[in-house]
Amino acid sequence: xxxxxxxxxxxxxxxxxxxxxxxxxxxxxxxxxxxxxxxxxxxxxxxxxxxxxxxxxxxxxxxxxxxxxxxxxxxxxxxxxxxxxxxxxxxxxxxxxxxxxxxxxxxxxxxxxxxxxxxxxxxxxxxxxxxxxxxxxxxxxxxxxxxxxxxxxxxxxxxxxxxxxxxxxxxxxxxxxxxxxxxxxxxxxxxxxxxxxxxxxxxxxxxxxxxxxxxxxxxxxxxxxxxxxxxxxxxxxxxxxxxxxxxxxxxxxxxxxxxxxxxxxxxxxxxxxxxxxxxxxxxxxxxxxxxxxxxxxxxxxxxxxxxxxxxxxxxxxxxxxxxxxxxxxxxxxxxxxxxxxxxxxxxxxxxxxxxxxxxxxxxxxxxxxxxxxxxxxxxxxxxxxxxxxxxxxxxxxxxxxxxxxxxxxxxxxxxxxxxxxxxxxxxxxxxxxxxxxxxxxxxxxxxxxxxxxxxxxxxxxxxxxxxxxxxxxxxxxxxxxxxxxxxxxxxxxxxxxxxxxxxxxxxxxxxxxxxxxxxxxxxxxxxxxxxxxxxxxxxxxxxxxxxxxxxxxxxxxxxxxxxxxxxxxxxxxxxxxxxxxxxxxxxxxxxxxxxxxxxxxxxxx
Amino acid sequence: xxxxxxxxxxxxxxxxxxxxxxxxxxxxxxxxxxxxxxxxxxxxxxxxxxxxxxxxxxxxxxxxxxxxxxxxxxxxxxxxxxxxxxxxxxxxxxxxxxxxxxxxxxxxxxxxxxxxxxxxxxxxxxxxxxxxxxxxxxxxxxxxxxxxxxxxxxxxxxxxxxxxxxxxxxxxxxxxxxxxxxxxxxxxxxxxxxxxxxxxxxxxxxxxxxxxxxxxxxxxxxxxxxxxxxxxxxxxxxxxxxxxxxxxxxxxxxxxxxxxxxxxxxxxxxxxxxxxxxxxxxxxxxxxxxxxxxxxxxxxxxxxxxxxxxxxxxxxxxxxxxxxxxxxxxxxxxxxxxxxxxxxxxxxx
Numbered sequence: 001x002x003x004x005x006x007x008x009x010x011x012x013x014x015x016x017x018x019x020x021x022x023x024x025x026x027x028x029x030x031x032x033x034x035x036x037x038x039x040x041x042x043x044x045x046x047x048x049x050x051x052x053x054x055x056x057x058x059x060x061x062x063x064x065x066x067x068x069x070x071x072x073x074x075x076x077x078x079x080x081x082x083x084x085x086x087x088x089x090x091x092x093x094x095x096x097x098x099x100x101x102x103x104x105x106x107x108x109x110x111x112x113x114x115x116x117x118x119x120x121x122x123x124x125x126x127x128x129x130x131x132x133x134x135x136x137x138x139x140x141x142x143x144x145x146x147x148x149x150x151x152x153x154x155x156x157x158x159x160x161x162x163x164x165x166x167x168x169x170x171x172x173x174x175x176x177x178x179x180x181x182x183x184x185x186x187x188x189x190x191x192x193x194x195x196x197x198x199x200x201x202x203x204x205x206x207x208x209x210x211x212x213x214x215x216x217x218x219x220x221x222x223x224x225x226x227x228x229x230x231x232x233x234x235x236x237x238x239x240x241x242x243x244x245x246x247x248x249x250x251x252x253x254x255x256x257x258x259x260x261x262x263x264x265x266x267x268x269x270x271x272x273x274x275x276x277x278x279x280x281x282x283x284x285x286x287x288x289x290x291x292x293x294x295x296x297x298x299x300x301x302x303x304x305x306x307x308x309x310x311x312x313x314x315x316x317x318x319x320x321x322x323x324x325x326x327x328x329x330x331x332x333x334x335x336x337x338x339x340x341x342x343x344x345x346x347x348x349x350x351x352x353x354x355x356x357x358x359x360x361x362x363x364x365x366x367x368x369x370x371x372x373x374x375x376x377x378x379x380x381x382x383x384x385x386x387x388x389x390x391x392x393x394x395x396x397x398x399x400x401x402x403x404x405x406x407x408x409x410x411x412x413x414x415x416x417x418x419x420x421x422x423x424x425x426x427x428x429x430x431x432x433x434x435x436x437x438x439x440x441x442x443x444x445x446x447x448x449x450x451x452x453x454x455x456x457x458x459x460x461x462x463x464x465x466x467x468x469x470x471x472x473x474x475x476x477x478x479x480x481x482x483x484x485x486x487x488x489x490x491x492x493x494x495x496x497x498x499x500x501x502x503x504x505x506x507x508x509x510x511x512x513x514x515x516x517x518x519x520x521x522x523x524x525x526x527x528x529x530x531x532x533x534x535x536x537x538x539x540x541x542x543x544x545x546x547x548x549x550x551x552x553x554x555x556x557x558x559x560x561x562x563x564x565x566x567x568x569x570x571x572x573x574x575x576x577x578x579x580x581x582x583x584x585x586x587x588x589x590x591x592x593x594x595x596x597x598x599x600x601x602x603x604x605x
Numbered sequence: 606x607x608x609x610x611x612x613x614x615x616x617x618x619x620x621x622x623x624x625x626x627x628x629x630x631x632x633x634x635x636x637x638x639x640x641x642x643x644x645x646x647x648x649x650x651x652x653x654x655x656x657x658x659x660x661x662x663x664x665x666x667x668x669x670x671x672x673x674x675x676x677x678x679x680x681x682x683x684x685x686x687x688x689x690x691x692x693x694x695x696x697x698x699x700x701x702x703x704x705x706x707x708x709x710x711x712x713x714x715x716x717x718x719x720x721x722x723x724x725x726x727x728x729x730x731x732x733x734x735x736x737x738x739x740x741x742x743x744x745x746x747x748x749x750x751x752x753x754x755x756x757x758x759x760x761x762x763x764x765x766x767x768x769x770x771x772x773x774x775x776x777x778x779x780x781x782x783x784x785x786x787x788x789x790x791x792x793x794x795x796x797x798x799x800x801x802x803x804x805x806x807x808x809x810x811x812x813x814x815x816x817x818x819x820x821x822x823x824x825x826x827x828x829x830x831x832x833x834x835x836x837x838x839x840x841x842x843x844x845x846x847x848x849x850x851x852x853x854x855x856x857x858x859x860x861x862x863x864x865x866x867x868x869x870x871x872x873x874x875x876x877x878x879x880x881x882x883x884x885x886x887x888x889x890x891x892x893x894x895x896x897x898x899x900x901x902x903x904x905x906x907x908x909x910x911x912x913x914x915x916x917x918x919x920x921x922x923x924x925x926x927x928x929x930x931x932x933x934x935x936x937x938x939x940x941x942x943x944x945x946x947x948x949x950x951x952x953x954x
Contacts, residue, residue: 079950080950080951080952081950081951081952104952107951107952108951111947111950111951111952114947114950114951115943115947118943118946118947118950119943119947122943122946123943199946199949199950200946202949203945203946203949206949207935207936207945210935210936211935212810212811212812212813213805213808213809213810214805214808214810214812214813214837214846215810215812216839216846219812219839219841219842341841342841342842345840345841346812346841349811349812349840349841350811351811351931351932351934352931352932352933352934353938354934354936354937354938355934355935355936357937357938358934358935358936358937358938358939358945359936361938361939361942361945362936362942362945364942365942365943365945365946507846510842510844510846598844598845598846598847599846599847
């Protein structure tokens, strides 16, 4: 496709500044800015993980995962043909590119290392993953337990009596550094298994594509996917709470539009049944409500625990279903049998014993690694990150109490090194018995950055920058981001062109329906969805789960066949088209759409 | 109907090929497997042999043919014309004729307007070679038992056409044991017809079923006179994954007066409509999957949907274009499953 010499995407150096955002560069570290030589490379917008402009602290939530990802592919497991990912931030958006190894000698040298290192993990996967879960739970407990010092007028008497010899302000920095270190540890654990897990999937995927050239990606995913995955658990907990409410006779409190605070207050007046329902709620909340309405990269994506209105919005409908005696359970046995049937039929279509034997080996490996691939997000991006952001808010509160910030949320407008500086200011001021200098310094900066972020929101980020590659050969990139040569071609086509009423994406879940679009740009808008609408969104994650009970079809900008929207849509048996690149830009709420989950085409009618 | 000369489809299977020919055996096998095909019978090789014994008791004809030189067309044509004349002049054995008339009456079930096809059904292994099969005759839209008997004889005679004889001479085939079955089968006045491959003809993918269809009789698809609609279904789930509806400007309908087919235009409003409903695509695909399972290998199928919405298979034969590829595995069983991972990530994509 690049033979034409056509350069469909702007070069990084051609990206125009957004008016009114002068000085934005100070929000992010110097190494995240585009450099002149970056014009020679192809970059794509990681809107899957970073669909909104990044606040200053967001640079950290981008940089830490990339330090871990690259470390594990480049240095720990030594993937033979691929190194890590480089990222850049422009106008608040994250663009990434990957590094390939092409020299055969170098690949050979790396392969020797890879065989030993990856081999050890694959061979001990189940044991290591069991230990991983324990490590993750310990890490989450550790970050929860970090004590943010109060900095009282006089230090605690225990400090004196214990003869410890260290004053409270010392712990400010120590606690902050431990909090950031925990974030780094989490991301390292995250990538400890992830690329190997995807690797096993890819091997099976490529085999299937060779054996069955026309097999839909979603069919490979169906053979590999687990049935009892954590992704469904938070939604299952809501169903359980709906049943409890009906059993305890407190279901009358739940109606559309009643706030969680009012419901909880009403429960208090209902005596024993109300108390018991709140106990059940508390049982579900830890850990299952530690699920972010985002993907773990934005502080303003709060968890269900932080904002009960998201989970509570699903309860009236579930309660109606319980009352009517409708089954809400996922038909896990039927799903398991269907998966077994699909596997057996594809296997039987292979023509030789050798093919069938290889199929068994590759699929077996996938079934070993997939529990990690499917479940790690709950531990990492949801549970850990929800706790982590709230811990940072405690530091934000400390800085606010001492006049450095106006509100605890403002801490996210600082880079993590700037927070370190602000805390140092505080430590010195507390020690000196003097006021902090930070109020005058930081508050105007915070206000300015908020303005810039608002302006950034209107920027139409190109899906990619730089010269179009001949093809995206790295299969890991294809699968993770749902990008192929074909989708690049689609994105580079200007909207409103010859087929301006059609968008092409990945056929992620079969079926064809027509209906009214509901475009949700952020998860915070979840409450706007009405029964029977077609969800159009940048990307979905498990906290969107309850929405799927209400919609007819799902369309996303980003995602491949293993993306959350795809998996859940298949489970609910509704059509889904993912990875369209531009659905949320080209479709507006209220338009009638036809979603064809067989062909991957969305038509604006 | 228990005549050794005429056997209904339901009584025969692939194992009967030597006595009913390839086409008859295949239709019988489908019928037995519970697949709907237009009902019919086969006039067996025993009937042909009986006729040939009456005609050529001492084997003179057979020896004469074996003495012909391949590609000596003037001589072959002379011999062929003479033999065919004798074949036409020899009285039709009465018991065979009676068995055919009985079978025909049973097929018609009292419907005097019922039409049948008479087709030759060769027993030779080479009959799967289209070039040989094409030498045999097919007669469509025949009404009445007399016409059937007459055309059975014509089919037999076709074995002695110049082309057919020359073909055997080129392969230096023995005449001894040469035999032919003749299929007598109800005609379907098709609302639409087409072909179905139980693997992709373009990629060889065995997990899809490709159906091509157009209005009317299948002859216009086979001859390439219309671009048919093309539907692709997933063999495992039955999902329809592609629909390419084309403009179907004309169709073939039965020419009941003269036999054969008439070419008529399709009404403009119908030209770009799909010729099959989703339910019909799904049913056809399910039938294709059953037939493939029955035979244990991918099939190349001809089908029709009758004016009364009955889905019928006209023919099923093994797919041959991609079949050779199946013998070569695309992967090996590894001593250690991780070798698959190392191979892919070692740059051997």
